[in-house]
Amino acid sequence: MKDRILQLCKRLNKFTLDEIVTISEIPADNLLPVLNELICENKLSLDDNVYSYQKKQKVTDKYSIFKYYPKATIDVILKCFCESIITTKVSHILSIGEPQVQKFYTIFRILIYDKQKKLLDNYYSKEPQNARHRTFFNKEVYLYFYDGQVFISKDLLKSKNDKPLTTKDKADFTTIYCYLSRNLTHNKNVYNLEYKIAETLWRSGKDFKSLYADLYNLIN
Secondary structure (H helix, E strand, O other): HHHHHHHHHHHOOOHHHHHHHHHHHOOOHHHHHHHHHHHHHOOOOEOOOOEEEEOOOOOHHOOHHHHOOOOOHHHHHHHHHHOOOHHHHHHOOOHOOOOHHHHHHHHHHHHHHHHHHHHHHHHHHHOEEOOEEEEEEEEEEEEEEOOEEEEEEEEOOOOOOOOHHHHHHHHHHHHHHHHHHHHOHHHHHHHHHHHHHHHOOOOOOOOHHHHHHHHHHOOO
């Protein structure tokens, strides 16, 4: 069913939930999980209740640095990132410049942030909530809590329908926020702070195999 829905999304290009329900004759409760999954896979975007089909753009085309290194080298850098190996050591392992490794690491973090931001936008469009304002290294960031997960946005999401978190959600948010705070104590995280926060949240509770598979799919 997922492939059928994706083909329909591609044909429609832009559409609302009501429109695709009418055309596909699939109940909204069955469609929404598939649409959310396609958003996570960067195949759809959602803005102001309008879905848009996302034409494929290879990461390797968007970032020219990928053109200068063989796939085997990029794969080692990817694995080192998933294992949290510092860029200096990766540079020594592969005999390439540390600035180049840092560029790859930054790209990985941007991809991770973009993926979670699209998922956040999807949640927020359906159920707006008050942002949790928090400060790291004297910089304010905006955090949101949906479905047991914390999300970060560079910009404040705000609507007249924003609702506060429930008591239980506040408690669950605090637990994850404490984890986030413990893992962002070093001032090296000031640069690209939002991307570093997204990366830290992305790593939570995942083993190497899960991290590698997710990031590999984002790149490819």
